[in-house]
Amino acid sequence: MDLLEGLNPAQREAVLHPSGPLLVLAGAGSGKTLVLTRRVAYLVKERGVPPSSILAITFTNKAAGEMKERIRPILSGADGLWIGTFHSIGLRILRMESNALGLKRDFSIYDERERLSLIRECMRREGIEDELITPERVASYIEAMKNDAIAPEDVEPSGHLEERLLSLYRVYEDALRKNSAVDFGNLILLPLRLFRENPAILSRYRELFQHVLVDEFQDTNLAQYQLIRLLLNGERNLWVVGDDDQSIYGWRGARVRNILDLERDFPDLRVIRLEENYRSTGTILGAANSVIRNNTMRRGKTLWTRQGEGEKVTLAILESEEEEANWVGRTILDLSKERDLGEFAIFYRTNAQSRVLEEALLRSGIPYEILGGTRFYERAEIKDIIAYLRVILNPEDSQSLLRVINQPPRGIGRRTIELTRAIAERDSLSLFDAILKGMEEGVFRGRGEGVRLFVGQISQLQGLLCLPPFDFLERLLHVTGLLAMWEDKGEEGRVENIKEFLSAAKEFEEDNPGSDIRDFLDHLSLVSDIDSYDQGRGKVALMTIHSAKGLEFPVVFMTGMEEGLFPHGKAVAEGDVEEERRLCYVGMTRAKERLFLSAARRRRIFGKIMEQRPSRFLDEVDRHYLRLYRVDAGPEGGSFGPVDDRAFSTGDLVEHPAFGRGKVLGMKGRDVLIVSFHGAGLKKLKVPPAPLKKVG
DNA sequence: AGTAGACTTTTTTTT
DNA sequence: AAAGTCTACT
Numbered sequence: 001m002d003l004l005e006g007l008n009p010a011q012r013e014a015v016l017h018p019s020g021p022l023l024v025l026a027g028a029g030s031g032k033t034l035v036l037t038r039r040v041a042y043l044v045k046e047r048g049v050p051p052s053s054i055l056a057i058t059f060t061n062k063a064a065g066e067m068k069e070r071i072r073p074i075l076s077g078a079d080g081l082w083i084g085t086f087h088s089i090g091l092r093i094l095r096m097e098s099n100a101l102g103l104k105r106d107f108s109i110y111d112e113r114e115r116l117s118l119i120r121e122c123m124r125r126e127g128i129e130d131e132l133i134t135p136e137r138v139a140s141y142i143e144a145m146k147n148d149a150i151a152p153e154d155v156e157p158s159g160h161l162e163e164r165l166l167s168l169y170r171v172y173e174d175a176l177r178k179n180s181a182v183d184f185g186n187l188i189l190l191p192l193r194l195f196r197e198n199p200a201i202l203s204r205y206r207e208l209f210q211h212v213l214v215d216e217f218q219d220t221n222l223a224q225y226q227l228i229r230l231l232l233n234g235e236r237n238l239w240v241v242g243d244d245d246q247s248i249y250g251w252r253g254a255r256v257r258n259i260l261d262l263e264r265d266f267p268d269l270r271v272i273r274l275e276e277n278y279r280s281t282g283t284i285l286g287a288a289n290s291v292i293r294n295n296t297m298r299r300g301k302t303l304w305t306r307q308g309e310g311e312k313v314t315l316a317i318l319e320s321e322e323e324e325a326n327w328v329g330r331t332i333l334d335l336s337k338e339r340d341l342g343e344f345a346i347f348y349r350t351n352a353q354s355r356v357l358e359e360a361l362l363r364s365g366i367p368y369e370i371l372g373g374t375r376f377y378e379r380a381e382i383k384d385i386i387a388y389l390r391v392i393l394n395p396e397d398s399q400s401l402l403r404v405i406n407q408p409p410r411g412i413g414r415r416t417i418e419l420t421r422a423i424a425e426r427d428s429l430s431l432f433d434a435i436l437k438g439m440e441e442g443v444f445r446g447r448g449e450g451v452r453l454f455v456g457q458i459s460q461l462q463g464l465l466c467l468p469p470f471d472f473l474e475r476l477l478h479v480t481g482l483l484a485m486w487e488d489k490g491e492e493g494r495v496e497n498i499k500e501f502l503s504a505a506k507e508f509e510e511d512n513p514g515s516d517i518r519d520f521l522d523h524l525s526l527v528s529d530i531d532s533y534d535q536g537r538g539k540v541a542l543m544t545i546h547s548a549k550g551l552e553f554p555v556v557f558m559t560g561m562e563e564g565l566f567p568h569g570k571a572v573a574e575g576d577v578e579e580e581r582r583l584c585y586v587g588m589t590r591a592k593e594r595l596f597l598s599a600a601r602r603r604r605i606f607g608k609i610m611e612q613r614p615s616r617f618l619d620e621v622d623r624h625y626l627r628l629y630r631v632d633a634g635p636e637g638g639s640f641g642p643v644d645d646r647a648f649s650t651g652d653l654v655e656h657p658a659f660g661r662g663k664v665l666g667m668k669g670r671d672v673l674i675v676s677f678h679g680a681g682l683k684k685l686k687v688p689p690a691p692l693k694k695v696g
Numbered sequence: 697a698g699t700a701g702a703c704t705t706t707t708t709t710t711t
Numbered sequence: 712a713a714a715g716t717c718t719a720c721t
Binding site for chain 2: 059060061085086087088112184187188248249251252349350351352353372406409411412413414415526544545546547565566568569570571579580583605606
Binding site for chain 1: 713
């Protein structure tokens with residue numbers, strides 16, 4: 001098979017790039033995944049690079065999985081490749097090098113909630129009860145520090161507040177170590193530290209990775225960028241692909257600046273641009289371009305397509321969120337006469353918006369699938385099982401131990417925990433070891449039965465760790481009595497979820513022959529449900545726009561296009577409108593054939609009904625790409641009309657009796673235009689009353 | 697020790 | 712509006 005087949009000249013150049021640093025600036029739908037995949041295949045097949053010498057970093061596990069699948073037929077053995085997200089690669093390195101870092105090999109990985117409860121515990125211990133210092137505030141401070149690869153000792157605190165945040169950062173890191181646990185940030189930070197402090201290990205990896213490739217480079221944070229730079233050897237074979245217009249994770253520490261720094265850090269950087277879009281119709285692309293054009297902080301590029309114009313983008317303003325949801329349902333029903341339901345996607349800004357849409361689809365009998373949101377693995381019954389797994393593998397993990405020590409009830413209450421904590425403090429032991437010690441000393445007296453039972457179950461299960469994941473979980477549920485507990489309570493939903501969890505384990509087992517429960521647990525820690533989403537299973541997909549990144553659908557609905565919601569009020573308050581606009585651009589460019597934009601005039605927020613105004617992004621879409629859906633025949637009907645021609649939008653050519661001809665550069669709010677007149681220069685005009693006319 | 701009811705917080709986005 | 716957390720009662 002020809003690796004260059006079907007590629008345009010720029011794409012070929014990117015695949016064939018000889019050596020040294022390369023940046024591929026790839027617009028939405030310009031075939032970047034294809035190019036990245038072919039590049040990896042080309043390196044192995046034509047240049048004879050061993051797969052294990054290639055480090056390819058993707059943005060999601062799903063993208064990694066797809067790439068492996070695509071490469072497998074091209075290469076006989078794709079197995080040696082280092083391919084995955086930054087976090088999964090970091091984890092792989094940490095598991096291999098845990099010794100050098102003084103970590104237990106079976107350390108736990110804490111998610112959001114566990115991190116927060118550990119922070120709460122730290123604050124309790126430090127006796128901090130300050131309105132200004134909430135656990136969430138501490139968590140986001142620590143996360144921001146880690147995103148920028150800043151250790152506590154690197155900081156010169158700016159004031160009293162930061163001093164306290166900083167000391168909590170220290171205490172928290174210490175607590176993590178005591179639990180033999182790491183958080184997400186540490187999956188990047190600890191490898192970075194390892195390489196910095198351990199030249200021998202670093203040079204081993206530098207020698208190993210002959211080629212480093214990074215996808216979605218605009219969304220890497222500083223720590224990730226430093227890790228990448230550190231790993232490059234003298235050949236400096238760094239191959240990255242990204243799009244500054246699609247940077248939507250600034251709040252997570254992502255720095256578009258990494259793309260700019262690249263030119264500073266690598267003066268011989270070669271840049272290739274991919275501007276031909278193979279995904280969307282000309283209309284969809286034009287509409288998306290007209291929105292992103294309003295951003296000032298961008299490299300500037302304009303995507304083009306050979307696909308036909310296609311149908312207009314539909315804009316609908318409905319009275320309420322329920323009507324909006326019903327309208328989406330009706331429209332899908334209507335279009336589904338000619339299309340499979342798997343071709344539809346509904347996007348929203350916040351997960352909370354999914355409920356109304358879900359109800360409407362349910363009523364219309366349209367099968368759907370919600371991606372993200374309250375994730376399956378975050379349900380209490382599933383988290384209990386996961387906590388058991390962690391304690392079994394890593395008894396030092398006191399957070400997980402506390403979660404399950406009395407689940408199902410074993411008569412272990414506050415008093416027993418207090419006794420255990422006291423011993424743990426006294427002898428600096430983990431809670432688990434403190435229990436063992438307490439049993440020896442007989443401090444539990446009448447309460448001893450419960451802890452004896454718990455410890456017995458844990459050690460019994462520790463003997464079964466070599467079982468395949470599914471069998472192990474079955475034994476765990478049996479030994480602990482977890483499943484029986486839910487069955488006795490008549491909690492059918494939870495029982496169903498546990499069964500679904502078991503089948504997920506089975507599936508994992510089949511996909512990863514020879515794996516054990518450790519591998520399954522690692523998988524659970526890093527995987528999100530977008531990763532296991534199979535497109536085109538006859539269901540409408542519902543997700544946030546963030547989750548939609550990297551996906552494409554023939555028909556896309558973007559709902560809740562309202563001020564305060566999208567752009568989100570908090571983003572506006574923090575001056576991040578440009579990132580919201582990029583998010584809007586990302587959403588619009590997911591659509592291949594049809595795009596629907598909608599807003600509601602009234603919406604329930606926090607249980608309160610709010611009057612909403614249409615999003616400024618709707619004003620920014622060039623009018624000639626739009627048609628308006630009008631509700632004029634009651635809830636069941638409506639008609640399409642052209643968008644009011646008198647309305648102005650960015651890019652329009654205009655004429656003024658006094659200033660002459662000019663071009664609309666931008667808008668401020670609903671009715672203030674910024675116009676550049678050929679004769680009179682830049683003017684701000686309010687329309688109406690300004691006597692401005694459109695030309696052409 | 698366990699539970700019911702009051703009270704609080706949540707909604708920005710996620711590896 | 713709903714889920715999670717806390718408190719007081721049994």
